Amino acid sequence: xxxxxxxxxxxxxxxxxxxxxxxxxxxxxxxxxxxxxxxxxxxxxxxxxxxxxxxxxxxxxxxxxxxxxxxxxxxxxxxxxxxxxxxxxxxxxxxxxxxxxxxxxxxxxxxxxxxxxxxxxxxxxxxxxxxxxxxxxxxxxxxxxxxxxxxxxxxxxxxxxxxxxxxxxxxxxxxxxxxxxxxxxxxxxxxxxxxxxxxxxxxxxxxxxxxxxxxxxxxxxxxxx
Numbered sequence: 069x070x071x072x073x074x075x076x077x078x079x080x081x082x083x084x085x086x087x088x089x090x091x092x093x094x095x096x097x098x099x100x101x102x103x104x105x106x107x108x109x110x111x112x113x114x115x116x117x118x119x120x121x122x123x124x125x126x127x128x129x130x131x132x133x134x135x136x137x138x139x140x141x142x143x144x145x146x147x148x149x150x151x152x153x154x155x156x157x158x159x160x161x162x163x164x165x166x167x168x169x170x171x172x173x174x175x176x177x178x179x180x181x182x183x184x185x186x187x188x189x190x191x192x193x194x195x196x197x198x199x200x201x202x203x204x205x206x207x208x209x210x211x212x213x214x215x216x217x218x219x220x221x222x223x224x225x226x227x228x229x230x231x232x233x234x235x236x237x238x239x240x241x242x243x244x245x246x247x248x249x250x251x252x253x254x255x256x257x258x259x260x261x262x263x264x265x266x267x268x269x270x271x272x273x274x275x276x277x278x279x280x281x282x283x284x285x286x287x288x289x290x291x292x293x
Contacts, residue, residue: 076121076192076216077171079160079223080142080178081153082108082128089179095258095290102276103287105133107179107255110270112142114183114250115176120192122171126178127160143167157225161217172196174216175225177206182250182267191243191251192216198241205232205242207252207263214251215240258290265291 082088088104089096096103108126115124125143128134134144145163149155157175164173174192195202195216201224204214212231217223226234236242253264265277277287 075172077164077168077173078115078121078124078176079157079164079173080108080112080115080124080126080176081147081156081160082126082130082133082137082178084128084130085133086130089256091256092258092261092290096287099276099287103261103273104179105136106270106272106276107181108133109136109140109272110181111176111178111183112137112140113272114180114185114270115188116141118185118188118192120189122168123164125160125164127156127163153227154225157223157227161223161225170219172217172219173223174214175223175227177213177227177254179255180213180251180253181255181269181273182253182264183270184250187248187250190245191248194243194245198243201235201238201240202243203232203235203240204245204248204251206254207249207260211254213254214243261290 085101085104089100092100112124115121126137127145127147129147138144147156149159161173164171191204200221201217203212206213210230210232212227212235215225249267255261255264277291
């Protein structure tokens with residue numbers, strides 16, 4: 069298979085919206101589930117618009133998120149293992165393997181509202197220069213936002229916390245590109261969200277901050293620092 073074209077299958081995990089983005093709970097209040105869904109929708113839409121991406125599989129048990137992300141064109145599968153992030157990613161990669169046994173697979177965080185299709189293409193192209201697996205560190209340089217595996221290579225995800233060090237130790241090659249901020253900027257905290265807003269977020273996230281009913285509430289306070 070030619071993975072230089074639209075050959076990548078991406079796997080995006082998403083917790084149930086009621087518990088997603090818990091570190092934004094105090095700052096975002098009741099808007100937190102809507103933020104989590106907007107982040108995921110902007111991430112999935114940008115990924116599907118990337119010239120290197122053939123399909124996106126979302127692993128989630130949330131019915132609202134599943135319906136909305138499915139409407140964007142994602143394959144939605146339940147989190148059958150129910151055993152945390154990395155188990156969900158392995159399950160998603162396995163589902164991809166059933167449909168496309170020789171696909172290149174990449175795990176992508178679902179909280180990248182400033183994701184740009186062209187930047188994602190750069191990262192995936194760079195991943196092909198690795199012998200087997202490659203990863204991109206997050207903006208803080210501690211975690212991981214993308215882990216990619218060439219066709220026939222197991223993904224072996226080790227996301228969560230200080231995952232950059234774990235992925236390095238596992239033999240994955242780190243992707244070092246200077247101008248792919250939108251692929252690095254995941255959102256866990258209010259500071260992360262302000263950084264993403266400064267880069268320019270996708271339409272669904274932007275709409276929450278443009279909504280007059282949200283502007284006077286917690287989202288306005290996050291945006292203004």
